[in-house]
Amino acid sequence: xxxxxxxxxxxxxxxxxxxxxxxxxxxxxxxxxxxxxxxxxxxxxxxxxxxxxxxxxxxxxxxxxxxxxxxxxxxxxxxxxxxxxxxxxxxxxxxxxxxxxxxxxxxxxxxxxxxxxxxxxxxxxxxxxxxxxxxxxxxxxxxxxxxxxxxxxx
Amino acid sequence: xxxxxxxxxxxxxxxxxxxxxxxxxxxxxxxxxxxxxxxxxxxxxxxxxxxxxxxxxxxxxxxxxxxxxxxxxxxxxxxxxxxxxxxxxxxxxxxxxxxxxxxxxxxxxxxxxxxxxxxxxxxxxxxxxxxxxxxxxxxxxxxxxxxxxxxxxxxxxxxxxxxxxxxxxxxxxxxxxxxxxxxxxxxxxxxxxxxxxxxxxxxxxxxxxxxxxxxxxxxxxxxxxxxxxxxxxxxxxxxxxxxxxxxxxxxxxxxxxxxxxxxxxxxxxxxxxxxxxxxxxxxxxxxxxxxxxxxxxxxxxxxxxxxxxxxxxxxxxxxxxxxxxxxxxxxxxxxxxxxxxxxxxxxxxxxxxxxxxxxxxxxxxxxxxxxxxxxxxxxxxxxxxxxxxxxxxxxxxxxxxxxxxxxxxxxxxxxxxxxxxxxxxxxxxxxxxxxx
Numbered sequence: 001x002x003x004x005x006x007x008x009x010x011x012x013x014x015x016x017x018x019x020x021x022x023x024x025x026x027x028x029x030x031x032x033x034x035x036x037x038x039x040x041x042x043x044x045x046x047x048x049x050x051x052x053x054x055x056x057x058x059x060x061x062x063x064x065x066x067x068x069x070x071x072x073x074x075x076x077x078x079x080x081x082x083x084x085x086x087x088x089x090x091x092x093x094x095x096x097x098x099x100x101x102x103x104x105x106x107x108x109x110x111x112x113x114x115x116x117x118x119x120x121x122x123x124x125x126x127x128x129x130x131x132x133x134x135x136x137x138x139x140x141x142x143x144x145x146x147x148x149x150x151x152x153x154x
Numbered sequence: 155x156x157x158x159x160x161x162x163x164x165x166x167x168x169x170x171x172x173x174x175x176x177x178x179x180x181x182x183x184x185x186x187x188x189x190x191x192x193x194x195x196x197x198x199x200x201x202x203x204x205x206x207x208x209x210x211x212x213x214x215x216x217x218x219x220x221x222x223x224x225x226x227x228x229x230x231x232x233x234x235x236x237x238x239x240x241x242x243x244x245x246x247x248x249x250x251x252x253x254x255x256x257x258x259x260x261x262x263x264x265x266x267x268x269x270x271x272x273x274x275x276x277x278x279x280x281x282x283x284x285x286x287x288x289x290x291x292x293x294x295x296x297x298x299x300x301x302x303x304x305x306x307x308x309x310x311x312x313x314x315x316x317x318x319x320x321x322x323x324x325x326x327x328x329x330x331x332x333x334x335x336x337x338x339x340x341x342x343x344x345x346x347x348x349x350x351x352x353x354x355x356x357x358x359x360x361x362x363x364x365x366x367x368x369x370x371x372x373x374x375x376x377x378x379x380x381x382x383x384x385x386x387x388x389x390x391x392x393x394x395x396x397x398x399x400x401x402x403x404x405x406x407x408x409x410x411x412x413x414x415x416x417x418x419x420x421x422x423x424x425x426x427x428x429x430x431x432x433x434x435x436x437x438x439x440x441x442x443x444x445x446x447x448x449x450x451x452x453x454x455x456x457x458x459x460x461x462x463x464x465x466x467x468x469x470x471x472x473x474x475x476x477x478x479x480x481x482x483x484x485x486x487x488x489x490x491x492x493x494x495x496x497x498x499x500x501x502x503x504x505x506x507x508x509x510x511x512x513x514x515x516x517x518x519x520x521x522x523x524x525x526x527x528x529x530x531x532x533x534x535x536x537x538x539x540x541x542x543x544x545x546x547x548x549x550x551x552x553x554x555x556x557x558x559x560x561x562x563x564x565x566x567x568x569x570x571x572x573x574x575x576x577x578x579x580x581x582x583x584x585x586x587x588x589x590x
Contacts, residue, residue, distance in 0.1 A: 062527075064587070
């Protein structure tokens with residue numbers, strides 16, 4: 001079976017025991033993203049502390065890939081400056097475009113930590129959107145949170 | 155159409171009416187392998203069907219021997235192309251019991267429905283009084299059902315938004331049937347059109363069209379039947395159906411992509427203004443304004459998808475040779491068998507009617523603890539192609555409280571071995587995700 005290349009143990013662990021799940025207050029921005037081809041959904045909140053991502057909280061329903069991805073993302077971005085979190089998102093995007101190329105995964109290992117386990121997903125075009133949904137939601141929510149907090153600070 | 159389904163014991167392996175091995179030999183794609191050498195188990199005909207060699211040959215024959223734009227030009231190729239195109243129209247008409255002048259070729263079911271929806275709003279502003287008969291406007295109502303594919307929902311939502319008409323709908327029962335208890339109030343004197351699917355693409359339910367048509371007739375409403383999932387799978391006679399429009403897609407009935415059909419009762423088609431306009435649908439063109447051809451040409455602007463139409467003609471010939479009554483029986487036997495096999499697997503829930511009464515070969519299900527995408531992924535790894543997601547019928551999955559389903563659909567080349575592979579695959583998914 002080729003399945004193990006997609007469903008790495010780390011992914012299944014995140015799926016079964018998601019990190020940071022649940023919607024929490026306070027928050028600076030909340031977004032709701034859907035994957036219209038399959039109906040997967042995520043509601044995601046971002047709380048900033050200055051320029052740092054203080055918390056990301058979320059609720060959603062979807063496949064193992066989408067649910068594990070948001071959990072791995074939570075581990076990666078909380079406590080990081082927003083710019084760094086978004087850069088990590090760009091790295092994840094690069095990984096998803098790698099069509100399973102192990103060299104790309106190897107290069108991004110430090111930046112992506114657990115999330116590098118999603119490399120196998122990039123071989124399955126239909127599932128890339130599942131893995132990316134939460135990162136898209138984060139990008140959206142961060143932009144809104146920044147504009148809210150900056151406007152509030154003026 | 156009435157369903158004469160007897161109630162075979164589900165799970166029983168009765169002899170199949172169609173010779174699956176002989177039919178498979180006609181489908182070149184079924185001899186390829188997928189995912190590292192596995193036999194392709196194609197259970198996604200409800201999304202698009204595979205094509206037999208006869209259909210592919212017909213398209214190739216057209217391009218290699220006849221290719222020209224039909225209904226224009228006086229050369230021999232143009233004559234022959236027109237002949238091939240119109241011959242296919244006659245074949246498709248005969249397939250559904252309709253005269254050829256009631257058969258309009260469209261791109262697909264979706265375009266056929268949009269054609270009617272736009273004709274109804276165009277009717278309101280048509281300068282020709284004879285085109286205003288079926289105009290939809292403020293105070294009018296359009297009725298759909300909660301079971302519709304998005305293709306038979308969004309065009310009506312949009313029609314209502316354009317015209318100020320109101321969209322109403324019939325709901326669903328817990329066992330996957332239309333709830334017709336309020337049919338008499340939902341379809342009323344204000345109703346201009348009822349749009350309903352004959353067979354649900356997700357639940358497999360076959361709807362009692364005759365009952366809906368009877369109510370629509372009482373109030374003078376038009377009826378459009380979405381036959382995308384029924385015309386490929388059961389004998390259809392539009393006279394018996396009693397509706398005003400029947401729409402379906404070629405690609406779901408062994409034909410090419412890019413061709414669909416709008417059948418309409420001639421007097422209704424004749425009273426509708428065009429949707430798409432341009433070449434070949436006109437009678438006289440002046441700079442000040444133009445007049446239009448009678449149906450079906452009025453609704454076929456531009457050079458049509460001629461080779462695809464010819465391919466669709468070959469597809470209906472192929473199906474006719476098999477016998478649509480046999481196709482229907484074949485799928486009913488497979489559906490009964492599949493429902494029985496799935497019922498044996500703990501944690502599997504079928505979304506839709508639990509037996510084969512008034513039910514076609516679309517079997518949607520959920521697997522406890524395994525998301526439909528993940529079920530589909532495991533099946534794919536085993537060479538089994540199914541559809542996962544909301545199947546372009548989001549209100550249906552919402553109605554049954556699931557985010558998505560996995561769906562297997564059957565056709566003429568499907569055998570018991572395919573259903574066995576599906577059942578084994580579901581168990582493999584449960585094992586992989588540790589739910590058993």
